[in-house]
Amino acid sequence: MLHNSASFCTSLSRQKTVTAICQAISGWIEQGELTHNDRLPAERVLSEQFTTTRITLREALGQLEAQGMIYREVRRGWFVSPPRIIYNPLQRSHFHAMAREQGRKPATEVLDAGEIVAPEVINAHLTLPSRSRVYCIRRIRRIDGRAVLYVEHYLNPEYFPAILHEDLTSSLTELYANTYGIRYGKVRFAMLPTTFPLAASRALKVADNSPALFITRINRDQYGRIIDCDLEYWRYDTLHIMVEAE
């Protein structure tokens, strides 16, 4: 036989079972038999359906997870990933506005808030001296009910007196503007793929060591002063980053 597509697929002949499972499940999703946030059948059911073991089945689920096609909630099961949110980290638009503009339902939950001695990383970001005290607000944010983001905000307290007594479930952006007359100016951000730290995986109820997108934002106000920084841990399959240069 001459050059046909079979030769192209040699590397697929490895991993026969896993590939077949991946194709079958993504077929269900593409054909709408399963839609956003639907739960997949139990692992034992699937492994029987595909006449294989749970180990192999979980290998396939792991690959679909890496592609961002499905996600899991710890000890609850596997679910179909909803479409990604388009996120421009340079933009001032806040989380709730961003989600709503894209037809999604946002929600915010405050885990805790207080004044702490800042870790050295934070002092460096905020250009504060060692052992400075800062406000720390930890929140999780949901889209359509699904917890997608764990974030720690560190605020230079000089600019935000008594902010801890305000309602922190709404947008900090609005609070800054309405109560303190402070608006976001220049932003600097860093981003790297890694895994969730323990505090985040607990709060989001994802498996320990799930992959995550870690984004650091350092925010200045309209006068160029560094006012706060955010450490954001996003579920791996949540975001589609888009940035346009000025």
Next chain:
Amino acid sequence: MLHNSASFCTSLSRQKTVTAICQAISGWIEQGELTHNDRLPAERVLSEQFTTTRITLREALGQLEAQGMIYREVRRGWFVSPPRIIYNPLQRSHFHAMAREQGRKPATEVLDAGEIVAPEVINAHLTLPSRSRVYCIRRIRRIDGRAVLYVEHYLNPEYFPAILHEDLTSSLTELYANTYGIRYGKVRFAMLPTTFPLAASRALKVADNSPALFITRINRDQYGRIIDCDLEYWRYDTLHIMVEAE
């Protein structure tokens, strides 16, 4: 620099073995017993050392891989990840300059180059009509010998006559400037975590379905015309993205 060092004690009794292995191996790396691009002992050796099975051992290796601490080359073994490259996608600086500024050794390899009928996605990016013909250049790029990037460049041929006869192993940025008087202007980029497509995993010799960072860049010249776009697939643990707003 990585906040995500292995110092997290993992939750209580779950994942006892895997956690112990992860801590041991990251200990070796932090204490310099293993350094950048060193190969780890064989899986069978490690699984015996930790008195466990290869399945469990591979679970641990997979977690270290997700953290970006180690990487694998298909059927060759596991290696210690070198430090990440700092990458600003909005910057005009080209790959070789970027790598050298950070004390690394860059290399480029052209896989193929030719004139093709553009896929519709590409026409959309370049704002060309359906079934346009474009130049396509596929390359892989290395840092310190390790293949880290698979990239497809799509060029609007109107601006680059006869470019396929030039030396394409060097910087396109320089070729554009020196031969065509075209310099990069505004850039727009999108980024999302996913897995390598087959062409990329083959070229980079990474496992099929390894996680990857997919970056699309749409480049304009000094007159604001869209001149080309890049589809870049980076190894997951290669980059530390940093962007500063103007």
Next chain:
DNA sequence: TAGTGGTCTAGACCACAGG
């Protein structure tokens, strides 16, 4: 309490890489 995912065992065969 029942059923789920999370973890782990103890093997096995294959395809490919390197000597």
Next chain:
DNA sequence: CTGTGGTCTAGACCACTAG
């Protein structure tokens, strides 16, 4: 050819979630 990683089998117990 030898050793490697890649894949797969057929079970098991535990921890947690949901009803």
